[in-house]
Amino acid sequence: MAAAGVPGDRKGILERLDSGEVVIGDGSFLITLEKRGYVKAGRWTPEAVVEHPNAVRQLHMEFLRAGSNVMQTFTFSASEDNMESKWEDVNAAACDLAREVAGKGDALVAGGISQTSVYKHHKDEATIKKIFRLQLEVFARKNVDFVIAEYFEHAEEAVWAVEVLKEAGKPVAATMCIGPEGDMHDVPPGECAVKLVKAGASIVGVNCRFGPSTSLRTMKLMKEGLQAAGLKAHLIVQSLGFHTPDCGKGGFLDLPEYPFALEPRVATRWDIQKYAREAYNLGIRYIGGCCGFEPYHIRAIAEELAPERGFLPPASEKHGSWGSGLDMHTKPWIRARARREHWENLLPASGRPFCPSLSKPDA
Structure with missing residues (x-):
């Protein structure tokens, strides 16, 4: 099977998913760049896009070569409440890097926002939506292809994020960092999915905090919730690259190995091929990874699903x-x-x- 060449016109995210195409996301940025010496653990903010752009560019390139169809902006926690005056430059630089690399292949750029540090203390909808809107203004100016609200542990805040992202008039994806027990307010996964779709998300699922097998169990519950409500949406899963069968509701954050001793838990490439196949069989067509998910893991997804996609990535x-x-x-x-x-x-x-x-x- 031949490797894919560089196409001409790129189809949009919904056009791809509506046609049944498999979309492969990218993987770990924070954890990987921390290991490489470009991100500081603790606040986990992405100043590296400004301070060390070559390091971020290289990681984007590795994911692209491994088979990623989406270059997600490295903007996790890059909101005003976390970065103060740096936030705008960081978001703009992240968009530019993602676009530069996406242009070298058949990849789309997704502008990403994540949960705020404000919500747990002050559940003020107007204040939090203003924070999201500031990032969205940068994404709109940089003309990202679609937007994604990721890493939300509370359905309420995730809904607020989706409502803001809809204002851009671009497709919206939304992923929550929850397991089978649901969000931190005990909202079940199926109900979380319903809330996100009703808020305007076209693509819903989970990312981070839980390993492949746990994430897929949660996705099954989300799918069942949508079916019971008579709603349709595309499904996305972007799990950890670590095995976490022993974690609780808070995910791998609560494990004593987090974040500096997780290496014994790393999934093999063969584990990820199994994850990709099970996700596909569950009806998920947007499959990627999050923390600990390295480029060779993305290649494993691309290789497992090569029969469905019709080609292998360059890294193969x-x-x-x-x-x-x-x-x-x-x-x-x-x-x-x-x-x-x-x-x-x-x-x-x-x-x-x-x-x-x-x-x-x-x-």
């Missing part, structure tokens, strides 16, 4: 399907691993004999 030129490249190895026991059965059935060891498999959340 250096990657044999299911380890097939190992058949050139000089050692016979390694050549024997050049088969799907080995990798699909492997239970990877952690190499840490005195460590537990699971943790107890701190909260």
Whole structure:
């Protein structure tokens, strides 16, 4: 199967999804750039788009080469309440970087906003909508292709975000950082999805905080909620690149390993191929990742769904399907691993004999 070339006219996000096309999102920025030395843990704000644009550009390029169809602006927590006077320059620079890289392939630019630091203390709708609107004005000026409200733990604030984003007249996606138990006010996933669609979102789902298997369980509940309400929307899932079966309602934030010792939990590329296939079978057509989701994870999605998409990403030129490249190895026991059965059935060891498999959340 050949790698994709660079197309001419780009179809919009809804045009792609309406036709049944698989859209592949991007992955981890904050966690990955923190590891690379460009983001400071704690506030997790994206000054790197101004301070280290080459680092952000490179990560965008890696995701594009791996198969991403969407370059999401690196604007997580880039709102006025988190960044004060820096917010406008950061949002503008993030849009420019995403657009520059998107132009090198068949990718769209999504302008992203996330939950505010204000909501937990002052649930003032007008104040919070004003914060969202400031970012939206930059996205409109930079003419992003669509907008996304991501990483919301409260349905109410997510609805406010969607209502503001609709003002731009562009397609709206909305993802909540919730698990099967629902949001932090105990609103079930199905009801969250219904609220988002009624507010105006055309694409709804989850992102971050939970691993692939948990995220898909939540998506199933969202889908069932929409069906019960007689509503239609496209579905999106962008899970962690970590396994988190032991976390509670707050997700991986409550695990003692967060954020500096999560490496033993990293999903393998084969785990992600399974995630992609299960997501597709659930009817999800916008599939990507969030924290811990590296470019090779995105490539795994693209490779698993290559039969449906009709092509492989450029990064697959250096990657044999299911380890097939190992058949050139000089050692016979390694050549024997050049088969799907080995990798699909492997239970990877952690190499840490005195460590537990699971943790107890701190909260």
